[in-house]
Each structure stands twice: as C-alpha cells, then as structure tokens.
Amino acid sequence: MRLLLDIALGHLRNRKRQTVVSLLGVGLGVGFFIAIAAMMQGFQNYFIDKIIDVSPHIEMKDEYRNPPLQPVERLYAGGAVGLTGVKPKDEPRGIKQGRAKVAELELLPGVKASGYLSGEIILRYGAKDVSGTVVGIEPERERQVSKLENDLIAGALDNLYTTANGLLVGEGVAHKLGARMGDTITALTAAGVILKMKIVGIFNTGIVELDNFRVYTLLKKAQVLQDRPNVVNRIRLRLDDVNQAEALARRIEQRYGYRSESWQEANQNVLGIFVIQNGIMYSTTGAILVVAAFGIFNIISTVVLEKTRDIAILKSLGFTSGDVELIFVAEGLLVGVAGALLGWVLGYGMTEALGTIDLKTEGFIRAEGFILHYSPWHYIISALMAIGAATFAAYLPARKAARVYPVDIIRSAA
C-alpha cells in the first residue's frame, strides 16, 4: 500500500548514511555474484561445449567394469565364497565383432557410431621422442561423429586417404617434436612396428590433453602399427541429444557387457570440480549477503526502537499490527530491491571490466582472457537472494514493532 510505503521511505530517509551503507552491502554482494557467475559459468560452458564437441558422447572400450564372475561365485552370490589367484583368461583384446556392433548401434535413432583402434605410440623426429596415443579413424565416418575437421589448423582430413602413411598430429605434439606440416617422422609401437609417417594435418582442439598427446591415422594403418589386423578396441557414439548420453551408455553396457562411458562419466572429475566451484561461489556471495543482512537488521532495529512513539501513534490512529509489520518489512524490501538494482549495475560493470582483462591460461583448456557468460538467471537469482535476505532481516524487528502496545508507550510519554 502506498501509504505504508511512504512511511517506510520516510524512516529510511531519516537514516541516510546507514541506509546507503546497507544498500552498498547488498549491491556488492549481488554485483560480485553476477561477475563471478559470468566468469565461472562462461568457463564451465566453454569447457563442456569443448568436451561435447571434441570427445565422444559415449565411448565403448574393450574392457569390463567388473571382472567376470567365476562359476563358484555365481553359485554362492553375496561374497559367501572368496576366490584368490584367479588368472584372467587370455582372450584376444578388442571388441568382438566390432563392425557388426557399429552397424547395430547406428540403427538407434539420433546416434552415429564409429569404430576405432587406439594404442600407444612413440614418435621420433630427429633427436626427439614424443609418446602419445594413436587413434585409427575412417575419415568419412569421422566427419559424422566428431568435429575433428573443424579443429584442423593445417591440412585436411582427406589427406589421410591421399597420402600413404599420413598422420594428423595435435599442435602440442608437433611443437614438442619440432616438426611441421609435411615433415616425415618415425613412428614406433610396442608391437615392434616401425613406420615412416608424414604429417598431413595439425589440429588444435583447445583441450590440452588432446593437443599434446593425440595423433590420428587411418584405421587400417593403426591396425598395422599395433599389429592387430581387423581389430577395433573403441566404439564411439555421437548423439543428437547429448543429455541422453548417460542413460544410453548404461543401456549399451548392459547389452554388450563392454565398459561404456558417457561424456559425463569420462569427465566426472572435472564436472565434480564445477559443482564445488559453484558451491564456493554461492557461499561467498551468501556470506556477503549475510553481512549485508546484518546491516539491514541493524538499521531496522534502530528505527523500530527510535520510532516506538510513532508506532504507538499509528496504532492509536487505527493502524493494525499487520500494517505496522508491513511498514518495517517494506523497509527491508526497499533496501533489498534498491541494493539488487545497484548490484545489477555493479555486476554488469565488473563483468565488462573482466572481459577486457588479457590473460593466457593453460590448464584443462587453453583460453585467452576470461570467457564470460551473460545470463539473466544470474541477475534473477542474485536479486532474489538479496531481496530475500533483506526482507528476512527486516522481518524480525518488524515483528517486534507489530507487538508494540500503544497504551504502554503513550502512558510513559505522558
């Protein structure tokens, strides 16, 4: 109600300095939240986008999550019998009937699949040895399952077809070798194969681990390098809807038995850090807002104490306890709303300022400057937190004001 708001504003105008300090407190809390959230969410989104772009959404490996149960264990389930010294079966590594499985998986709607052979490799160029992972791909399929082609900064995917023993290397790998596009290097594997290979493409995904350790060649060539003809040990899936990955991975694993990891599972350590990061952000902002709320509690309590007489007058004139409570809650609300608006301006300004900072990072990902994400949600969430805290801080003294019994005050004033 307009009248109650007018009275509330009158009280705040009487205590300008304290009101301004509280307002600043709320504003800073909201502002910091917005700036930090833009920075962290920007980084997280960039990272997740990169992961979704660059790595498979689901990867099936020629491994099992748990060692197969021995017959005796199957009979006495629940750990009644323990077996030690079981020798693992010497089955040939690789995904059985990999091609057939790829064809089957492709039948799923919104799913593209491709089989790979992945293994360790040592690249030698001059006096330099660089170890890494070699992944055998089929370029025409690769196009459908990954964005590798977009990440090429030199050469082309089809060069793998046109050049015998062609190799695509990460920018970091090339850098460590000191090799350039078109250079011929020596590749060695644990299978004892040594091959002269030519760099026909260099890629930069922005994900340090890939750029520094990954090389690609034709699937056939990889099978030669590993001396495992016709074997694939990885099947990678790309989904139209990345959010289905976890559920689908579970289903695939259930069906085929091979360990199948969604992108979330493969990156759960990093995603877990994000959860902690967000927790830190919320608690930092929360702490600032708690301090601001104490400030508001302090002014409103002072005003209530100072204005006991006015409260008694209002009640004697016919204002109800509810009206009086509303007046003081409105004072908190006003500080909260004004502080939130101020915080929006501060937050926007701080975010803009962060955007101008030049800084090179090389951690999980390579980035220059802060990646900022502007989201209306950051503004809404922070404002709601601020207004909620301010209103609650005002509510306690407002309750006290509502309980003032006018006769007690008027009697002692007379």
Next chain:
Amino acid sequence: MAEAAIRNAPDSVPVLELRGVTRVLPGPVPVTLVRDINLKIPRATFAAITGPSGSGKSSLLYLLSLLDRPTSGEVLLEGRAIDGLSDAARAGIRLKKLGFVFQFHFLLPEFTALDNVMLPMRKARLLEPRAMRARALDLLHQLDLDDSAHKLPGQLSGGQRQRVAIARALANDPHVIFADEPTGNLDTKNGRIVFDIFERLVDVEGRSVVTVTHDPDLAARAEMRIHIVDGRIV
C-alpha cells in the same frame, strides 16, 4: 454525512457507556488503575475528566477510546459491545469513529502538517485522493493553520502542533474525540483556543469530546464533569 448519522442516532443511546469496568495491571504486585466504573456519555456532549495526578484519568480515557481493554466489565460504543472484537476490528473502529489528541503532539516528524492530517484518511480510504487533500486543507483552514500546511512539525510552535493534531483527529469525521491533557504543554491563550475548538465540535458539529484536564477554569466549560480519585468516580 457522518454528522447526519450522528444526529439521526436515537437520543437515548449514549455514545459511550462503561458498565462496571475495572482495569488491573497484572504483575507480581497487581495495580488497579480504575475500579468499577459506570458511566454514560450522551451524544454531542463535552465531557471533562478531572482528578489528582495518578488517580486514573488517562487509564479511563484509554478504556473509553478502545486503546485498552478492561479486566472486567463492559464497554459499549453507540450501544454495541466491543470487548469481544479483535484488535484489528477495534483498530478499524478507532480509525473511522474515534479521534485522539494527546498531551504531546505526537505528529510524525517526517510528514508535513498536511500529510499528517491526511494519514488517517489515506488509511481509511473513504475518499478520493483529491477529496482527501481538499478536506485536510479545509480542516487546517478551520484551525487557522493555512500557513502551516506544508511545514514539518519541527518548524511549528507548540500551539500550532496541537492544532494540527486536532485536525488529524478530525480527519475521518469521528463521532468522539478524546484528548489527554491537550493543553498541558500550552500557554493560557493557546489552551483557550483548543477548548474553543472543542466547544465548536460539540455545539456546531454534534460530536462528543472527552478530555482529561488539570485546569479547573477549562473544566468548568464542560457540560459533563467526571471526577476521579484513586481509580473511582466520586
């Protein structure tokens, strides 16, 4: 409007009636403020409550004006028992039917004289905002406060403040105006002005005024005198 309603009320029904009202302040040593009060205030009456300091005059006024509730006994406003009503309902009655003037002016310091007078009107919302303003200015004019309308209470003299308080008490066209030693802080001249106003409210406008006063000359002007000693009418 309400003035007509006051006149139309049957003469026999008193504006206010107390039946065996006792008010005891609870505590380790209970204090009896007023004891077994029986009292009828007819409509359009100027009543003065007198008595020595500490005799219970203010306490009686708070009970009459619905600010306080009796420990036992009954309070009737225009024939209607009001003790059973909720605090909010009683606040509503105070807002629309009763007016208050205290010894200390009790104006809100952040509001101008005009805004103070409009306060009860804005709370009651019986008039359009423009009509409220016109009525408030008219009340201030009647109390010879034309020049004070836009001043803050701090910029007014004691007499002016008390008159603003009276204007505010009249804001919602009340049936009864209560005053607790309204002249206690005023010089003789201003005290007389306040009583002149009260007489006009009763004689011309047909309202009732109940005032506590120490001043025997002023009390002599009231048509009904209630003398209290030790919480009892004598």
